[in-house]
Amino acid sequence: MLKAFLAAAAALFISAAVHYGLKNVLDYLGQPQISFTLFAIVFIWALFQRPVWTRTGTLLAMTGITLTLGIMLLDKNFAHNLLKPDNAPIFLMIFFFSFFLWISMWQAHNNDRRMEEMLPPEEKETSNQKTWVWPDLVYIEFICMIIWTVVLVVWSLVIPAPLEEPANPGNTPNPSKAPWYFLGLQELLVYFDPWMAGVVLPSIIIFGLMAIPYIDVNPKGNGYYSFKDRRLAILTFCIGFFVMWDYMIVLGTILRGPGWNYFGPFEEWNPHKVVAANNVNLSELVWIKTLYPIGNALNIDWLKQGVPDVGPNYADPGNWLKLLKKEFLGILLLGFYFLVLPVILAKTKLKNFYERLGMGRYAVAIFLFLVMAIVPIKMYLRWTIALKYIFASPWINF
Amino acid sequence: MAQAQQENDAGKQPSQREQAIAQLKADGVWKAPLDRRKFITTAAAGWVIFAAAFGGLSAILAAFMAPRLDFTKAQKFRAGVPDEYSNDSVSEQFKNTEKVWIVRTTEKILAISTVCTHLGCTPNWSENEMKFKCPCHGSGFYGPRPGVEPGVNFEGPAPTPLPRFKITLADDGQLTVDKSQMFFKEKGEWSNPESFVAV
Numbered sequence: 001m002l003k004a005f006l007a008a009a010a011a012l013f014i015s016a017a018v019h020y021g022l023k024n025v026l027d028y029l030g031q032p033q034i035s036f037t038l039f040a041i042v043f044i045w046a047l048f049q050r051p052v053w054t055r056t057g058t059l060l061a062m063t064g065i066t067l068t069l070g071i072m073l074l075d076k077n078f079a080h081n082l083l084k085p086d087n088a089p090i091f092l093m094i095f096f097f098s099f100f101l102w103i104s105m106w107q108a109h110n111n112d113r114r115m116e117e118m119l120p121p122e123e124k125e126t127s128n129q130k131t132w133v134w135p136d137l138v139y140i141e142f143i144c145m146i147i148w149t150v151v152l153v154v155w156s157l158v159i160p161a162p163l164e165e166p167a168n169p170g171n172t173p174n175p176s177k178a179p180w181y182f183l184g185l186q187e188l189l190v191y192f193d194p195w196m197a198g199v200v201l202p203s204i205i206i207f208g209l210m211a212i213p214y215i216d217v218n219p220k221g222n223g224y225y226s227f228k229d230r231r232l233a234i235l236t237f238c239i240g241f242f243v244m245w246d247y248m249i250v251l252g253t254i255l256r257g258p259g260w261n262y263f264g265p266f267e268e269w270n271p272h273k274v275v276a277a278n279n280v281n282l283s284e285l286v287w288i289k290t291l292y293p294i295g296n297a298l299n300i301d302w303l304k305q306g307v308p309d310v311g312p313n314y315a316d317p318g319n320w321l322k323l324l325k326k327e328f329l330g331i332l333l334l335g336f337y338f339l340v341l342p343v344i345l346a347k348t349k350l351k352n353f354y355e356r357l358g359m360g361r362y363a364v365a366i367f368l369f370l371v372m373a374i375v376p377i378k379m380y381l382r383w384t385i386a387l388k389y390i391f392a393s394p395w396i397n398f
Numbered sequence: 399m400a401q402a403q404q405e406n407d408a409g410k411q412p413s414q415r416e417q418a419i420a421q422l423k424a425d426g427v428w429k430a431p432l433d434r435r436k437f438i439t440t441a442a443a444g445w446v447i448f449a450a451a452f453g454g455l456s457a458i459l460a461a462f463m464a465p466r467l468d469f470t471k472a473q474k475f476r477a478g479v480p481d482e483y484s485n486d487s488v489s490e491q492f493k494n495t496e497k498v499w500i501v502r503t504t505e506k507i508l509a510i511s512t513v514c515t516h517l518g519c520t521p522n523w524s525e526n527e528m529k530f531k532c533p534c535h536g537s538g539f540y541g542p543r544p545g546v547e548p549g550v551n552f553e554g555p556a557p558t559p560l561p562r563f564k565i566t567l568a569d570d571g572q573l574t575v576d577k578s579q580m581f582f583k584e585k586g587e588w589s590n591p592e593s594f595v596a597v
Contacts, residue, residue, distance in 0.1 A: 168494065169520060171520070172519050172522065172533050173533065174522055175533050175534075176533045189535045189555060190555055191555070192555070194516055259536050261536060272527065277538060277554050278552055279553065312585035312586045388555070389557075
């Protein structure tokens with residue numbers, strides 16, 4: 001089944017490449033909605049595949065990525081965009097993250113295999129061996145420090161910092177990009193209100209990471225690597241960090257051009273590219289796109305009123321009622337998602353999880369999960385139905 | 399010897415001070431004298447309060463002594479006569495200095511703020527597409543074209559339209575823009591006659 005599907009996908013890809021040209025097909029596949037989905041599926045699938053995380057598997061994968069990048073760099077547009085001095089850390093990031101992910105997943109899968117063979121984890125065998133902090137560990141750290149100092153000095157000499165003329169608020173460079181490590185947040189700002197994407201979500205990320213030791217009560221995996229024993233934790237981290245945070249950095253760096261429009265890897269950055277980026281609030285979808293035609297068909301005037309016009313004067317309680325009326329579906333949906341869904345899950349699908357964690361821990365954990373999940377949900381809603389805000393008000397937009 | 403002394407003391411009549419203390423204790427108004435720890439904390443707290451009050455007063459005095467100079471730029475500027483602007487055009491001549499676009503439609507002349515309502519970048523005016531396009535996150539605002547209000551957000555993440563500044567026609571026939579007064583569409587202020595000059 002899977003093989004047939006993969007064969008069909010490969011056949012489709014090859015015939016499309018022959019018909020439209022390989023570069024055009026890759027430009028098409030690079031669109032955020034497609035490449036994000038593909039990357040998420042392939043990455044999560046790969047986490048479960050033991051052969052991927054062996055030495056040969058990862059070496060082959062990394063060689064494949066490097067070769068593909070190298071061949072893509074033969075294209076002048078791709079090389080022009082990717083070889084900017086700002087993007088040097090992106091290369092480092094891709095290779096370092098791959099390396100560190102490999103080193104832990106390799107040991108984890110290795111231990112899983114050993115446990116299937118009823119052997120203790122690898123760490124058990126070496127746990128009685130001892131080594132000195134001084135001089136053994138400190139020497140390694142010292143050598144690392146020297147090497148990195150040399151690397152940074154050489155880097156700053158070989159690739160000069162991309163400094164520009166003094167800032168002028170009247171002249172915004174196009175595209176205007178944040179430092180590379182913030183490009184994921186900048187991409188997030190396209191889908192969320194600035195207060196959400198710039199303040200609330202980053203704070204929740206930081207406090208959520210701080211809360212992990214208090215939420216995670218699973219004693220398995222203490223002192224040894226294992227994927228099987230800690231699937232939920234590892235998957236959550238990998239989806240949050242690699243699929244969402246890092247992929248959005250790569251997306252913001254390579255695939256976003258002037259006007260923050262999508263540009264394929266081989267596309268020239270044309271500042272006059274016109275992309276339909278219109279988006280509408282949920283209230284407009286409800287009152288204009290849904291209720292109005294229904295009212296028209298059934299001849300009910302009340303349904304044909306369009307989006308309720310909320311005046312600017314909020315000292316008048318009538319305006320609050322109008323806002324509630326205008327945004328009723330968004331309020332219901334968000335209320336269901338954040339307040340009702342956790343209760344339903346605790347009673348059904350996540351019953352064991354709830355009983356293991358207890359009320360307080362479960363509440364915090366499920367809130368963090370739901371906040372993490374609403375980010376891709378909102379991104380897909382933007383990509384599919386051009387949704388702007390589920391709930392829009394003069395103060396808070398979500 | 400010491401024991402004898404004690405016995406002697408016990409047998410002695412209480413002194414006048416001891417009698418007074420006993421009386422106070424009996425009346426229920428006796429307070430133990432300040433011990434060392436309490437004295438130090440009280441004194442420290444007192445000093446902190448005193449220093450804060452004195453420092454605050456000194457700061458107020460210093461602020462009073464400082465010359466009152468206002469380096470804020472004038473909020474009003476002259477923007478030439480209406481005929482300088484052609485129909486359905488955007489003038490960028492005050493973008494750098496005043497952060498204002500002078501926009502003329504077939505009906506009115508407007509002074510539109512150049513600060514994106516999403517996160518505060520300066521959008522670029524794009525004549526070909528007739529829109530203001532922000533390079534930071536891709537917000538787009540209408541330019542002066544028939545059937546739409548210039549400055550209304552229509553694409554990307556910007557939550558509200560670009561605000562307008564007060565613009566009036568002075569006695570000498572020149573346009574005067576007053577940036578101290580803004581008009582927001584979401585507050586229903588764009589119908590205010592001070593927010594545009596009819597042509």
